[in-house]
Amino acid sequence: MKYLKFLLLNALVFGGLFSLISLLLPSSVGVSKSVSINSNKKLIAQQIAALNTWNVYSSNNNTLLIQTDSLLKINHSSAGYGNLSSIFILEGENIVNVSWALQQKLRWYMPWEKFAAMVKEKSWIAGMDTSLNKLKTLCEK
Numbered sequence: 001m002k003y004l005k006f007l008l009l010n011a012l013v014f015g016g017l018f019s020l021i022s023l024l025l026p027s028s029v030g031v032s033k034s035v036s037i038n039s040n041k042k043l044i045a046q047q048i049a050a051l052n053t054w055n056v057y058s059s060n061n062n063t064l065l066i067q068t069d070s071l072l073k074i075n076h077s078s079a080g081y082g083n084l085s086s087i088f089i090l091e092g093e094n095i096v097n098v099s100w101a102l103q104q105k106l107r108w109y110m111p112w113e114k115f116a117a118m119v120k121e122k123s124w125i126a127g128m129d130t131s132l133n134k135l136k137t138l139c140e141k
Contacts, residue, residue, distance in 0.1 A: 041092070057076070057124075061076060
């Protein structure tokens with residue numbers, strides 16, 4: 001019984017510390033990448049809007065929020081990553097520089113989600129590179 005109380009007290013103390021530390025972490029995590037594509041801006045914007053064809057993080061739940069000549073903002077949910085926002089900035093005419101900022105909003109009341117997001121953030125870079133290269137291949141055909 002003495003050991004059970006000790007374990008329970010330790011679990012409460014470390015759980016509380018874990019929760020307090022997570023309150024100091026940011027409530028969103030983001031990564032940005034860019035690629036230059038040899039194509040016209042209108043075709044690239046159309047391909048970006050069709051997120052499922054080239055994006056490894058996308059599902060069928062995409063919502064195009066903003067679309068202008070040089071800016072697209074898309075919300076999409078992804079298995080394992082939750083709700084993500086993507087902002088694409090298109091600069092140039094014949095050779096277009098596409099900048100992609102991927103951001104995940106985190107819930108403040110789920111401390112383990114914040115710690116997991118810090119680890120996942122590093123793995124996003126490889127997926128973003130793969131996705132942008134796929135977009136480049138689709139647009140340069």
